[in-house]
Amino acid sequence: MKVLVVGNGGREHALARKLLESDKVEQVFCLPGNGGTATTSQSSNYPINVDDFPKIAEFAKSNQIELVVVGPELPLSLGITDYLQKTGIKVFGPDRIGAQIESSKYWAKSFMLEAGIPTAQGEKFTDRESAKAYINQTGAPIVVKADGLAAGKGVIVANTVTEALNAVDYLFDSQYDLIVVEEYLVGEEVSILALTDGLSLRSLLPAQDHKRIGARDTGANTGGMGAYAPAPIVTPELMERIDKEVLQPTLATLQQRGIDYRGVLYAGLMITPEGEPKVLEFNCRFGDPETQAILPLLETPLIDLILACCDRQLAQQPPLAWYPQVSTCVVIAAGGYPGTYEKGKIISGIEQAEALGAQVFHAGTKRDGENIMTDGGRVLGVTATGGDFPAAIANAYQAVECIKFENMYYRPDIGDRVR
Incomplete structure (x- = not known):
């Protein structure tokens, strides 16, 4: 069967690779994909934006796509599943209403309280003055959240009241109409x-x-x-x-x-x-x-x-089967991420890293002729397995050391808690 994976990150590269391990999948198309999702004859990219539903539907129909797997949250929150299902296309991913469990912090908080799910106490605010008054009364540490999608960066853990007040200004200045302020949980x-x-x-x-x-x-x-x-x-x-x-x-x-x-x-x-x-x-x-x-x-x-x-x-389905190993993934980012960073740096060493047994998942990359170039903040994810965590961590960092590009950055302590 032919499968369409929507997205262009490391997650989507991992999904494409895993799907192609099955003989049932003959071809994976990635929209828009990255430098790694177009590296085999069975995987190819097409430059269609993840929120261009009419073009995605047209592409799926014209290429006899039997399944669409949606990677990122943005198209799900905008209703890609609702749109494609109306055209008769099978989609893996919740509809727009279900996706609110991520796209709206307040919707999710209300949902959890209704369901009796253990969670932090929190309040919603539509103006900064009320939010600041609540923070001044409650104290810190405290958590300030944007009510909307923020690519993993809309949650601010404030250790002081001043940091929390600044977070309120930052989120409202960033054009969020609603924020949620929650108790700080330890663990x-x-x-x-x-x-x-x-x-x-x-x-x-x-x-x-x-x-x-x-x-x-x-x-x-x-x-x-x-x-x-x-x-x-x-x-x-x-x-x-x-x-x-x-x-x-x-x-x-x-x-x-x-x-x-x-x-x-x-x-x-x-x-x-x-x-x-x-x-x-x-x-x-x-x-x-x-x-x-x-x-x-x-x-x-x-x-x-x-x-x-x-x-x-x-x-x-039968119970899930797992390989008897553990794994570690180390993300290599562009210098300056999550702030300002440069693109267009030539990447080397990916083949050498994979020759060691690691899997290198592309995220912020693109192809330029024979070269793989940086094209985002999080550039690569290097995953290695082992019989225990010290082995998996060592294998991952050995592979990371093979990879080079200008101003690359990675944390040296991934997995230290279980090393």
Whole structure:
């Protein structure tokens, strides 16, 4: 079958690679794709924007596409699933209403309270004066969130009242009409990605992301500087709690609201020092870079799971099978990210890195003749596996050292918590 992957990041490259591992998939088209999604005869790019639904539908029809897998949150929040399904195209990804679980922090918070899901207390504000008064009364540390999509950078953890007040100004100045101010939770963060057909759920391996730009989790939030899986903090007993207290109530409330949610339900959790799982946020798609850490460990064909979700047959699938290894993904970024950075730098060493056994997932790259060039903030994700975390981490950084481009940057401590 022919599959269309919408998006251009490292997540989409990982999805394309995993889908092509199955003999059922003969061709993957990526819109718009990146420098890595056009490296084989079975994978090709086309320059169509992720929010140009008429052109995407026309492309899918003219190329006999049987399945569309949506990577990023933006097209989901704008209703790509609703649009394509009306033309008879099978889509993996929730509809516009379901995607609000990520696209609106306030909608998600209200949803969690209705479902009885453990989460931080929070309030919504449509003007800065009220928000500032609440912060002055509540104190810090405190969390200020944009009510909308911000590519992983709309959450500001303020350690002081002054930082929180500045965050309010920053978000309103950035043209957000509504913000959410939440209590600050302490603990370890973990990402739980579950596949659902709207009737049942299958959880993937738990992963831990590294959001901050700097070593030892310092500096600004980013889209993610690395990840590892499976996260040891999520024991089988804790996973049972997460399923019972978070995932199942979420699915039940979606059903009660009449929302046809077929795709990825991604719960970003804080595991408190007492071992309590609390939801920081929900996302409506595969995580990035968690996907690049999780999928290399998945033995079950991804295409089978996605089709089962689309056809509401997930419960009939056998238990997920995983390779008996662990993985680490190190993100290589352009110098200056998540602020101002340059593009157009020649990248070398990718083949040498993969010769060591790593998988190099392209994100902010493009092809220019025979060269691969930088074309974004997060440029590459280098994933390696091993029998334990010290081995996987060492393998990943050995591969990273093969890769060179001007002003490249990566965190030296991905996975230190489990090394």
